[in-house]
Amino acid sequence: MTELQTIQTAEIDRSQNYHVTGQRERSIMELQQRACLTPRPLTSNTPVIGGFIAWFRNAWNSVSTQWYIAPLIQQQNEFNQGVVDELRALRDDMQSLHAELRIIASEQQELKQQTDKIADLVDVAGVGYIRIQELKQLLDEISDRLIANDRDVAALTHDLGKVTYAVIRLDEDLKRLDGALRS
Amino acid sequence: MRIAYFSPLPPQKSGIADYSATLLPSLAEMAEIDVFVDDNLLPQLPPHPSISIHSISSFRGPLDKKQHICIYQMGANVHYHDKIFQLLRRYPGITVLHDVNMNSFFGELYLMRGQITEYTRLMAYAYSEEGLSHARSAHRGETPYDTAKYLLIEPLIERSLGVIVHSHYAESLIRARRPGVSVKRIPLVTDIAFSSASAEEAKLQLGFEQSDLIIAAFGYISPTKRLEKLLSVSSMLRNKIPHIKLAIVGEAIDGYDLYTEIAALGLADITRVTGYVKESELRTYLAATDVGFNLRYPTIGESSATLVALMASAKPTLVSNVDAFVEYPDDACIKIDIGEHEEFQIASALNKLLSDAELRRQIGHNARRYVEFTCAPALVAQQYMEFVETVLNEIAPSKMKASLSSKR
Numbered sequence: 001m002t003e004l005q006t007i008q009t010a011e012i013d014r015s016q017n018y019h020v021t022g023q024r025e026r027s028i029m030e031l032q033q034r035a036c037l038t039p040r041p042l043t044s045n046t047p048v049i050g051g052f053i054a055w056f057r058n059a060w061n062s063v064s065t066q067w068y069i070a071p072l073i074q075q076q077n078e079f080n081q082g083v084v085d086e087l088r089a090l091r092d093d094m095q096s097l098h099a100e101l102r103i104i105a106s107e108q109q110e111l112k113q114q115t116d117k118i119a120d121l122v123d124v125a126g127v128g129y130i131r132i133q134e135l136k137q138l139l140d141e142i143s144d145r146l147i148a149n150d151r152d153v154a155a156l157t158h159d160l161g162k163v164t165y166a167v168i169r170l171d172e173d174l175k176r177l178d179g180a181l182r183s
Numbered sequence: 184m185r186i187a188y189f190s191p192l193p194p195q196k197s198g199i200a201d202y203s204a205t206l207l208p209s210l211a212e213m214a215e216i217d218v219f220v221d222d223n224l225l226p227q228l229p230p231h232p233s234i235s236i237h238s239i240s241s242f243r244g245p246l247d248k249k250q251h252i253c254i255y256q257m258g259a260n261v262h263y264h265d266k267i268f269q270l271l272r273r274y275p276g277i278t279v280l281h282d283v284n285m286n287s288f289f290g291e292l293y294l295m296r297g298q299i300t301e302y303t304r305l306m307a308y309a310y311s312e313e314g315l316s317h318a319r320s321a322h323r324g325e326t327p328y329d330t331a332k333y334l335l336i337e338p339l340i341e342r343s344l345g346v347i348v349h350s351h352y353a354e355s356l357i358r359a360r361r362p363g364v365s366v367k368r369i370p371l372v373t374d375i376a377f378s379s380a381s382a383e384e385a386k387l388q389l390g391f392e393q394s395d396l397i398i399a400a401f402g403y404i405s406p407t408k409r410l411e412k413l414l415s416v417s418s419m420l421r422n423k424i425p426h427i428k429l430a431i432v433g434e435a436i437d438g439y440d441l442y443t444e445i446a447a448l449g450l451a452d453i454t455r456v457t458g459y460v461k462e463s464e465l466r467t468y469l470a471a472t473d474v475g476f477n478l479r480y481p482t483i484g485e486s487s488a489t490l491v492a493l494m495a496s497a498k499p500t501l502v503s504n505v506d507a508f509v510e511y512p513d514d515a516c517i518k519i520d521i522g523e524h525e526e527f528q529i530a531s532a533l534n535k536l537l538s539d540a541e542l543r544r545q546i547g548h549n550a551r552r553y554v555e556f557t558c559a560p561a562l563v564a565q566q567y568m569e570f571v572e573t574v575l576n577e578i579a580p581s582k583m584k585a586s587l588s589s590k591r
Contacts, residue, residue: 143307143315150308154341161275161344162578168249170580 028087035080037073039066184214184571187245189270190256191263192218192226196434196459198402198488199258199281204228206372209564214571217250221266239266244274252276252571257339259284259483261291268292271342277574278343283353283484285339286330309337331481340364345574347567349486350507356484365577367570372563373491375555385471395428396537399472401465401489404435404456409478409503409525411444416530418448424537429454432468469493473543474536475500478529480521482506490516491558494550499536499543501529515550 042061044053188210190203203218204227210216211233219239220226226236245253253276255267268288271278282288293302299322306314310333321328340346340357345365348354354368383393391397398417400410410431421427429450435441445454460468475493479485480503487508493500494515502508504518511518517532519525536543556562576582 146304147307147311147315150304154308154338157273158275158342158344164244164246164274165251165344165575165578166580168245168251169575171249173580 024091028084028091031080031087032084035084036077037080039069039073184252184568185217185248185250186210186214186571187217187219187242187248187250187253187276188256189219189239189242189253189267191260192220192224192228193462194227195221195224195263197258197260197263199256199260199263201462202281202372202488203256205374205560206563206567207231207234209372209560210567212561213564213568217248219270221263239270242270242274245276252344252575254279254567254571255343256281257285258282259288261288264288265292268339271339275342275344277345277347277571278339279347280336280339280353280357281349281485283336283348283356284330284334286328286333286335287483289335289338290328290330305335305338306333309333309335334360334484337361340366344578345570347570350484351510352507353484353486365574367566367573369563369566369570370557371486371488371491372560373488373495373554373558375495375551375559380467380470382471382473385467388467389430389471391428391471392426394426396424396426396473397428397430397471398474398476398533398537399430399432399468400476401468401492402433402487404431404433404441405439407479407481409480410441410476412478412526412529413476414441414444414448414450414454416526416533417453418450419530420533420537421450421453423534427453427537430468430472431456432460432465433457434459465492469496469498472496472498474498474533477501478503478519479508480505482508491554495554495558497544497547497551499546500550501532512549512553515546515553517546 042054042057044050044057046053188203188207191197191200193200193204207216207218207228208231211231214233216234217237218226218228218234219237219242222238222240228234228236245251253270253274255271255276255278256264257267257271257278257280258264259282289302289305293299293305303315303318303322306318308314310317314333317326317329317333320326334356336357337360340361341364343364345367346357347367347369348357349369349371351368354366357364357366380388386393386395386397398413400408400413402408404410413429417427417429431441431454435456441456445451445456457464457468469492472493475490475498477487477490477493477500479487482503482505484506487502490500490502490508490511494511499517501517501519502511504520508516508518517536519528519532536546
């Protein structure tokens, strides 16, 4: 397995895992819920004067710190919301990437099958090439023999022609000789 | 002596048919001739007691009828020589090779009929590995068929006990390719009685004026006859020589159109293209001719029967100064070089000849004398018989053993 394949397989696993558990989605939901900070009201458990103490604390707080804390909370809220939004965007990007990876993995699987087929064909072609070379050599040998054969036939026909004419003349000579002997 | 003789004969439209018709009566004075012709052909040959006509498919070899030798007239026209070639291969004899390039013959015999293997085999037989490679490469379309280099005469001459050709050019070509082959040059034959009618009578008979000056070309009309050159020169000369007339006596090969050129040059009023004519009309045209035009280039090493006919008719004739035509005496014809000066030389020669009747007479006289002493049927027949004797002596029974062992 190549490095790319290893990574792709891992990503696919993670992607599948992610979808099965929905953990990351829940995490983001939780973060969303916790993104907005709200100040808690001040209370007191002291008997009798507890109410007064709580009132006093709130009053004091609104006078001494709220003007300072409130903007900070607002700033923190905005930041938190920004982080959550970014995380969502990243999650969406990741899902797209996972989808693309699945397509690529599928295509690669097909390519691999085709490569395997080509490799098989190359093996067959290699064997075929050797066979063709052998046949070509055989054909050349046959061709050479055929040429030699044609030449032999031509020479034999040529000789046969000579013999034919010689036989005709011999036959005539014999007839003449026979005639002479008879007379 | 009894000879089996294979040839086309009139009315077949072939120069070789005419050649045999002229030669056979003289040959028959010296031997008994069994003439084998295409099946169902009724040859136009005057009856002769020593000539008998047979169908070619009836031939069973020389042993059957005890012919002392077979003589095969071979040309490049497949229609007339296919069967002759098949017999030549089987029963060797003397081959009269009228063309020394037979590639077109085998191309038509095998390639045109889809028998590529036969052609390849023949090329391999004649030129070994080189021929085989060339044929295969040409079949695949990688290279054109080199018909000028591979003449393919070897399959014919190697099967033959002797070869007759008509020129020294052809003779040396064969000797160079197959030094061991017995080859003899015997000039073309022609009927010396060609020029019986007077030119004036002949002109009137053909519908010309007596004062017309006729330049005539004979035989198949094809680009190799250089007739475009004649037309081009004539379009210039007609202003200077008003009585000039052109007679193109013969049939055009398929696909060749000379009429367009004639019309384009405005020569239709002085040009006559006859198509194929019978022998009697051919003789009249020969007699009417003032100057013969017999250029030929490129050649396939052939000799020209129409040239010899013109010479026998005492006509001064222009020929191409190439191959076998170089061998004709310089004072018996006018030789035109191939190349950039060709048209100029044609124009100059025609101008001189058409303006000078005495010059025409003199060259015509020389031409006729040359033909009388070289191409007369009796002379040619005599040379045939001498060569037959030579070949038969080489294969005489007493020499047979040496003859055969030298071949193996």
